[in-house]
Amino acid sequence: MIINPDQLNTNKNDISIHKNQFDHLASSLSKQGIEVDQIVAKLANFQVAIPSWALGAGGTRFGRFSYYGEPASLEQKLEDIGIIHALTKSAGAVSLHIPWDIPEDYKAIKELANSLDIKFDAVNSNTFQDQPNAKESYKFGSLSNTSKTVRDQAIAHNREVIDIGKELGSKSITVWLADGSSFPGQNNFQTALSHTQNSLKEIYNVLPDDWKLFIEYKPYEPYFYSTVIQDWGTSFLLANECGEKAYTLVDLGHHLPNTNIEQIVATLMWKGKLGGFHFNDSKYGDDDITVGSIKPYALFLIFNELVYGMNNNPQNPELSWMIDASHNLKDPLEDLIQSLEAIQVIYAKALLVDQHQLKEAQKNNDVTLCQEILQNAYLTDVRPLVKQARLQQHGAINPLKAYRSLLVREQLVKERGKHTVATGL
Amino acid sequence: MIINPDQLNTNKNDISIHKNQFDHLASSLSKQGIEVDQIVAKLANFQVAIPSWALGAGGTRFGRFSYYGEPASLEQKLEDIGIIHALTKSAGAVSLHIPWDIPEDYKAIKELANSLDIKFDAVNSNTFQDQPNAKESYKFGSLSNTSKTVRDQAIAHNREVIDIGKELGSKSITVWLADGSSFPGQNNFQTALSHTQNSLKEIYNVLPDDWKLFIEYKPYEPYFYSTVIQDWGTSFLLANECGEKAYTLVDLGHHLPNTNIEQIVATLMWKGKLGGFHFNDSKYGDDDITVGSIKPYALFLIFNELVYGMNNNPQNPELSWMIDASHNLKDPLEDLIQSLEAIQVIYAKALLVDQHQLKEAQKNNDVTLCQEILQNAYLTDVRPLVKQARLQQHGAINPLKAYRSLLVREQLVKERGKHTVATGL
Amino acid sequence: MIINPDQLNTNKNDISIHKNQFDHLASSLSKQGIEVDQIVAKLANFQVAIPSWALGAGGTRFGRFSYYGEPASLEQKLEDIGIIHALTKSAGAVSLHIPWDIPEDYKAIKELANSLDIKFDAVNSNTFQDQPNAKESYKFGSLSNTSKTVRDQAIAHNREVIDIGKELGSKSITVWLADGSSFPGQNNFQTALSHTQNSLKEIYNVLPDDWKLFIEYKPYEPYFYSTVIQDWGTSFLLANECGEKAYTLVDLGHHLPNTNIEQIVATLMWKGKLGGFHFNDSKYGDDDITVGSIKPYALFLIFNELVYGMNNNPQNPELSWMIDASHNLKDPLEDLIQSLEAIQVIYAKALLVDQHQLKEAQKNNDVTLCQEILQNAYLTDVRPLVKQARLQQHGAINPLKAYRSLLVREQLVKERGKHTVATGL
Amino acid sequence: MIINPDQLNTNKNDISIHKNQFDHLASSLSKQGIEVDQIVAKLANFQVAIPSWALGAGGTRFGRFSYYGEPASLEQKLEDIGIIHALTKSAGAVSLHIPWDIPEDYKAIKELANSLDIKFDAVNSNTFQDQPNAKESYKFGSLSNTSKTVRDQAIAHNREVIDIGKELGSKSITVWLADGSSFPGQNNFQTALSHTQNSLKEIYNVLPDDWKLFIEYKPYEPYFYSTVIQDWGTSFLLANECGEKAYTLVDLGHHLPNTNIEQIVATLMWKGKLGGFHFNDSKYGDDDITVGSIKPYALFLIFNELVYGMNNNPQNPELSWMIDASHNLKDPLEDLIQSLEAIQVIYAKALLVDQHQLKEAQKNNDVTLCQEILQNAYLTDVRPLVKQARLQQHGAINPLKAYRSLLVREQLVKERGKHTVATGL
Secondary structure (H helix, E strand, O other), X not given: OXXXXXXXXXXXXXXXXXXXXXXXXXXXXXXXXXXXXXXXXXXXXXXXXXXHHHHOOOOEOOEOOOOOOOOOOHHHHHHHHHHHHHHHOOOOEEEOEOOOOOOOOHHHHHHHHHHOOOEEOOEEOOOOOOOOOOOOOOOOOOOOOOOHHHHHHHHHHHHHHHHHHHHHOOOEEEEOOOOEEOOOOOOOHHHHHXXXXXXXXHHHOOOOOOOEEEEEOOOOOOOOOEEOOOOHHHHHHHHHHHOOOEEEEEEOOOOOOOOOHHHHHHHHHXXXXXXXXXXXXXXXXXXXXXXXXXXXXXXXXXXHHHHHHHHHOOOOOOOEXXXXXXOOOOOHHHHHHHHHHHHHHHHHHHHHOOHHHHHHHHHOOOHHHHHHXXXXXXXXXXXXXXXXXXXXXXXXXXXXXXXXXXXXXXXXXXXXOOOOOOOOO | OOOOHHHOHHHHHHHHHHXXXXXXXXXXXXXXXXXXXXXXXXXXXXXXXXXXHHHOOOOEOOEOOOOOOOOOOHHHHHHHHHHHHHHHOOOOEEEOEOOOOOOOOHHHHHHHHHHOOOEEOOEEOOOOOOOOOOOOOOOOOOOOOOOHHHHHHHHHHHHHHHHHHHHHOOOEEEEOOOOEEOOOOOOOHHHHHHHHHHHHHHHHOOOOOOOEEEEEOOOOOOOOOEXXXXXXXXXXXXXHHHOOOEEEEEEOOOOOOOOOHHHHHHHHHHOOOEEEEEEOEOOOOOOOEOOOOOOHHHHHHHHHHHHHHHHHOOOOOOOEEEEOOOOOOOOHHXXXXXXXXXXXXXXXXXXXXXXXXXXXXXXXXXXXXXXXXXXXXXXXXXXXXXXXXXXXXXXXXXHHHHHHHOOHHHHHHHHHOOOOOOOOO | OOOOHHHOHHHHHHHHHHHHHHHHHHHHHHHXXXXXXXXXXXXXXXXXXXXXXXXXXXXXXXXXXOOOOOOOOHHHHHHHHHHHHHHHOOOOEEEOEOOOOOOOOHHHHHHHHHHOOOEEOOEEOOOOOOOOOOOOOOOOOOOOOOOHHHHHHHHHHHHHHXXXXXXXXXXXXXXXXXXXEOOOOOOOHHHHHHHHHHHHHHHHOOOOOOOEEEEEOOOOOOOOOEEOOOOHHHHHHHHHHHOOOEEEEEEOOOOOOOOOHHHHHHHHHHOOOEEEEEEOEOOOOOOOEOOOOOOHHHHHHHHHHHHHHHHHOOOOOOOEEEEOOOOOOOOHHHHHHHHHHHHHHHHHHHHHOOHHHHHXXXXXXXXXXXXXXXXXXXXXXXXXXXXXXXXXXXXXXXXXXXXXXXXXXHHHHHHHOOOOOOOOO | OOOOHHHOHHHHHHHHHHHHHHHHHHXXXXXXXXXXXXXXXXXXXXXXXXXXXXXXXXXXXXXXXXXXXOOOOHHHHHHHHHHHHHHHOOOOEEXXXXXXXXXXXXXXXXXXXXXXXXXXXXXXXXXXXXXXXXXXXXXXXXXXXXXXHHHHHHHHHHXXXXXXXXXXXXXXXXXXXXXXXXXXXXXXXXXXXXXHHHHHHHHHOOOOOOXXXXXXXXXXXXXXXXXXXXXXXXXXXXXXXXXXXXXXXEEOOOOOOOOOHHHHHHHHHHXXXXXXXXXXXXXXXXXXXXXXXXXXXXXXXXXXXXXXXHHHXXXXXOOEXXXXXXXXXXXXXXXXXXXXXXHHHHHHHHHHXXXXXXXXXXXXXXXXXXXXXXXXXXXXXXXXXXXXXXXXXXXXXOHHHHHHHOOHHHHHHHHHOOOOOOOOO
16 A cells, blocks of 8 residues: 555645644744744654564564554555655654665665655664574674684674665664673673673674764663673773774663663763664563653653764764654554654754853853753644645655544555554564 | 843754645645644643752762852742743743742742743642751651651641642642652551541641642652652542542652553543643653653653543543753753643544544454554654744754754753752752 | 483482581571571471463563463463472462463363362452453453443452362452543442442352451553552451451562552451462562562562461461563462562561561661561571471472472473464453 | 781681592592693682772762772772782772872882782773862763864873873773763764774874783663774774784673673684773673673683683783773672682683584584584583682682681771772762
8 A cells, every 4th residue: 555645635624724723833932033934844854764573563462463464575564664654754764674674676665765765774683582493592692702613693694784784775783782691690791791892892893984883782681681782881881892893782672771862862972972863662671662741841851962962073973763663553654654753843942942041051050040941842732833844745644643533554454454463573 | 141032043944844744744744634724733831840849960879069149049940930931832831849849939939930921830848858957757657657757847837838738729639749758667557547638638628719739649669668659549539538629749750660650640530530741751660860751652642642531531620731851961951941841742643533433443443543543743843833833832853953052051051050950859 | 291300310410518508507596596497397388379371471562472382271280380399399389360360170180180180269259351252351441330230240260260269279259340430530449448348249249167268459551540449558458347357468579669668467367357479570560570580689578578477367368479471571379489589588688687686676766676687587598497498398408499490491491392272361 | 907817717618628629629639630720720820800999889970879998099999909909819909090099109019019919900090080170071972082182192191091001010001981961962983983993003103012001892881872892803903003012902791682602702813802891790781790600601601712712812912801890799808708709710610611522513513513512611600610710819718707607807907997989980
């Protein structure tokens, strides 16, 4: 199923209300000296990658409730992303997970992606699960394994992922290393970290010059006592050891309770070492629920640092953005639409922060005013700006409404059958 | 210093912008079927008590940086509350902490409060500090102490607080029992809880018929291993043992990391046992910082339950609302103005939730729509509603702006001197 | 495979060292006035149920690495428990999970269990997964579902579980209600709790007079925003509503970070409402790893309260004990042997606490001494007591050594084949 | 008051029991191939610094309950340390906090310390409180302040602290930088970190060649939203920027909930960047209670890494050890005696870990055995080893018993009076 702009009938009904709201907001913001056009343009340019495994229903260790009409092939996954991109105009990239989604016909896949205006963002390796017919098991680790044979298999896999990415036009690889231990004593921390450093260097050694290596961190899970790359400090240390094409990747859910993530983001950008960013939200652990559904203000504070860094840190590269959430109870496509909306809304709010006035207030230690400035941006209802950005690109004013109105899920079930199951988590 | 409505010159400048914003919002909300007048009326009626100790700068165990012009007497504290009430029209109550603020002349204090439109909300006892000349020490507990003599002193103090409250027209007493232990083994949990239950009953026995007893809970601090009333379950148990005039009081900061506080609120209101609510915010522990400054969406979800309960739970009494925050770095009055603004803004957003539509979506397990309904209310910029409520009552459209414009702090310093120190924390 | 006492050849080698260690410890403890025989007798009597699903390898949402020779039938599961009971003499009970382990031939199963000296402890219902051919789905809840049809199915299932338990001689049912929500707004908290209360009453109504109903609680997972029975307070409230045969069940892993669990245990026993206790350990969330492997001192403090309650709270019934852990990386039987050892060691330490001296120190507020008393018991190496208790019952002095020496796993693989997969998580 | 070895009458009563216990244990350990003498020698060599502020009672933000006979001068503080060192033989160092404890007569102080066998460990600066007559306030930060004047004052203070340390023979300075913010927006993270880096470099520039600079980190408190040096990663980054004499200092209480601290220790030692270690314990936040009183097994796991690092990481310097706890409810000297006992007990257990066998088990992925090896060491009652180490040095077999038997506190009260108050927290 492919959505064309002229199918977006809901826009016809929504346009007049939107225009009224947008004009009112734009006028109000302009009076405050804000360049509304520039903000809308930035929103329009902001594209977030969808991971290829996120189009099906996720589960928990207690089980999984499937959804209907899940995509059964890489082609269908691209098609799904095409649908939400047509509606939201902000999902113009896919992040492939290997070996779940190795293309069979590269040329055809690239043409399909191209026709849907979808780019190939970072490719992802997977050494946290055993593949059927794999010679070695990752049960006790991959890049950090005590066995050289296992490490070599994991290194070779990552190199293969880079090769696949090269074929598709990706320019980066994300290594999420699940390696760790579930019991005290199981791992020698220094040995495991040393092996990991060496393994990453071997991967880094074949990285093309115009590529980036993203090193993700996570404090726990799937292992329950330790993770080899447990925090940003460890990732940063490893990235520095690898070289200047290696960067830290921040995933929102991969932090201990109460972590000040925005400060981590600021520190990494200051050092020019923030490479990528994964969106999701959580209340308890790495819950992987819809970004913005639990702690939207924390996300705003993070975006405030991201915007600051994008404006002030030329030493830091352009970031790779990806949604990294699991969709247990909702239609995965609806969940992604809500995720994209949340990201754009928060980004827009962060763009409203008066950075000049803030710096002055900080200098004067006017704490009350600092808080006012952030709250003023945050409390502004920026949805008209986001809608305007979509409208300019011929997307839907209200993507979720359009999605339901077009009976997309019903159509997918009709095309694919009810009980398909997507590969992935 | 007393502020009269005709001093609010800032309103003259702000009125036209406000009118434009309010009319636009009111029109937009009306189209969605929302009764704007009713919401504004509810906002106008919502009054939050200011604790008598909150007008001075608070500190941490590492020290305290004083503020200028702090109130040195109960009269000056009321005066301070009068100022913020005149500006915000939402601080029409004071919550006295005894023995910090025992009136010397009840009649004069009542007249002063009356002239400032300030009511006497819950009175608070203090058995977590030793008073000079006290016979017994609370170092090892008060209502739960192993010594009957100490328990009796603490009971007598609480009864005296009730007597003071009766003189002033209060109708409730809040017991925050700091009692606990800092080391495993220090306390016998069962004995401590049993003593506490008996002590509370002795206080309850002298409670006037039209009074309420609020039992606060807290997981830790000032003790570091256990608190006798550690959670809502313990408070609820004790309230049930005391009788129907005893209720649980929820303080936002008194919870373990990640606690779902809104669910606790819902459960207590369902059982008719939520008596009071204390506002503040925190990122790590019981940080007691400005409400809404860290987790405004969590506060919104709590208010969503409070609004639901106020509409659907006749078994639950009207709630006592109080700000329970410490003001370390900001001007305490500015901090309170920001607190009141945050509370009203979030309350207004909660009032926008379409409860009927939500119930339908819940019934249909339409999780996506449930989230949309909450987000739609939350994302609406409701500040014009809050301003309108203030304006109707002759308060300031922008209280903080008015506070600064009127040079209130400068005036207070002039009147009181720079280095006064308020009693309290 | 069945282990007979005369196969325990390792005992022959271990007996002299053990005798030396035991005599030394017994002499030392006797001089402190401790009745060693009584402690050994209490250890010998202490039996912990093994859940029928715990004999196979568990997994995480990221996948599962199977173990070899897993039991493929209920008979084989009982056989596994028989093996560890023969070695440890402390696993003399099984806790069945329905529908995973519905007996086909009740008489045969009872005879088998009897021959292995295994009793049937609490039976467990499962409404957190959909069974093939089930009419209704529990995706959006079971006992709390908005649909009466779904609730009725879940109630009927629980009643069926009671019927199965009656056939086997169980005297209790454990309800772990996974119901909750993953997004704010998804559930109406009051409605969900009200439905749950009514559903539990309907189950309670068919509970035989000599049975107990255990109500488990958990703050999150499998749902990520709320759980209907989120804490002990909610469970306690529901148990009180149901009646005097209803009790709260405490699972170690089901708490928010930093919770003082020992105090919860003390409160519940004081009120006569603690019915059961589930053993595991965790560092981050509900990790379900081997009990005692992360926080043994916390377990000691809990056992200190359990011992106190067993001695001082006749109002509380005998407790149901169960291991509720998942075995990801270790041989499940080895993990259970380590679990049982850890439980007995900690129980023995708690039995050494001088309760009389402790009460005196508490009365005198001698905090230093209180800590000394606990630490003195905790630091004592009690393993000789635990070994003595096993030896008296013809178990293995060193069960793990015996297990490996007898090549149990190798034998099970030979009998069952390598790639069997146990039912369950 | 000074304690001489011949006053330790309690030893005479305790010696025969101790000898019996020690011989039994030594014999048992020798059979396992453990060199008991070497372990006792290592325990005897292990010395922990006492901070000069830790001899008085600490408090919380809710108040402070004083203790009797607190030391009123630096001389009396050294005297106190002398007492516990005479008893425990493990407190042979003091860590001065400036400006609380600036010596008036350096020569006299050095002679006194020398006579008590006390060395001067790291000196500590204090820029988290304002001193009377200070020109600039640290309310909004010190080394990170937006004002150069304030930063310069803080740098000058640190340089002065180094000068004081040089006079006394210290070889290191610890910088605990409390700087941070209590509200989002208050600080510009990048600016604050950049200022801090520059300020630290200016301090580092005057550091003598044989000195070390320790950079402490802490996630929160006294500020409630952010700390400039929030975690080990930030400290490590700053230490690397400063140079090879700069190191990270780990304080046990300065971590977010559930942090795997032992892994941080291992990583830092591997990189040769762990400089110092502060002992305390906590259940909720930075509770600063007696080390070993809450999570002794976590401390054991940390010590396991420290022992491993001391044996395998020549790239890492000798560590500075300090007790960093607050004494709210106990006699501070008793609390320190319990702290030292706990540290030595855990260190002894860590020394028992069979590192060779552990490495083998790790290589074989024998997770069960890895856990057995750690548990076997941990469960051993090593108190006889610790007592033997003290006895060899003419300390007390049972220091706490000796302390009480010698009526030390009563004597101090007699000498100093009841209501002295020690400087410090």
